[in-house]
Amino acid sequence: MKLHVLPPSANSQGPIAVVKHLKLDVEIVNAYGKTRSPEFLAINPCHCCPTLEFDGSDGAMWESNAIMRYLCVNNEGGDDLYPTDPVLRGKVDMVMDWRQTAMYKPIPAIAYVVFGADYNQGDEAAKKAFAELMTEHFPVLMDVFLKDTPFCFSEKPTIADLSIAPVFTYLKCRKNLWAAVPEKVKEYHARVLEAFPDTKENFDMSDAMCTGYTGVGADVEP
Incomplete structure (x- = not known):
């Protein structure tokens, strides 16, 4: 394959x-x-x-x-990454579906500018999208999925965490927005990436791309 x-x-x-x-x-x-x-x-x-x-x-x-x-x-x-326990697997699937249908939706307006593709949404759209993350999606992640465990409903990382955490690196292309991200989200992001050291080269590539971005909208405030 x-x-x-x-x-x-x-x-x-x-x-x-x-x-x-x-x-x-x-x-x-x-x-x-x-x-x-x-x-x-x-x-x-x-x-x-x-x-x-x-x-x-x-x-x-x-x-x-x-x-x-x-x-x-x-x-x-x-x-090890996709537990067979039916309740936990169901929750993993739920988190991954939430990622696709809810959490990821604001990301393009915030971060695709780093790829040269902001779809003419501009800074105001980025600010609105970030506000959605802050008020709707981060609270669900922190207060529900990570309420009692270091990973989503789990003591060890699963594919649900691999679905979510790498995306947060994209927020670093707007440094003031990244600064406003809750510490619990930042700690979770780092914890997941550190759990997969064999993929560090790819994670670092995204980080360098986003932290090094200085183009339009890089300094937008929340």
């Missing part, structure tokens, strides 16, 4: 971490600049990463959460 990724992308970093943590025989392929090529589109017409390409005639699958679930369910040791 091949895992096609964009190395500094938070969406790619969860699956990368799973592959490395489980020591899987999966080739990690840098797809930067290739996702619109005819060859890639033949694999994934949605031209997104990560994409997991199967051997033989089984095609491919994409969407980071789906890939992480697949890798854990079908490989030895996967239950």
Whole structure:
């Protein structure tokens, strides 16, 4: 199998971490600049990463959460990251769905400027999106998911944490917004990334990209 990724992308970093943590025989392929090529589109017409390409005639699958679930369910040791206890697994799935349907929605307006793609939303949209994180999503993370445990409903990290935590690095491209992020969220972010040292190179790549951003909107206030 091949895992096609964009190395500094938070969406790619969860699956990368799973592959490395489980020591899987999966080739990690840098797809930067290739996702619109005819060859890639033949694999994934949605031209997104990560994409997991199967051997033989089984095609491919994409969407980071789906890939992480697949890798854990079908490989030895996967239950270390995707617990088999039905209640805890259900909560892990719930957190990952929350990430997709709620928590991630404000991120593009805040952080995609670092990729040169703010979709003309501007600083006011970034401030509004950050306010949504602060008032709606961070409280759920801190007061519900992390209420009694260092990771989401768990004493050790799961793929739910890999789905969430790498995304928070993106907020560093707006240094004043990052400064306003609650300490509990920052500590959680650091704790998850430190739990996957084999993926440090990718995490550091995102961090350098975001902390080094000095373009439009870098100094916007909350």
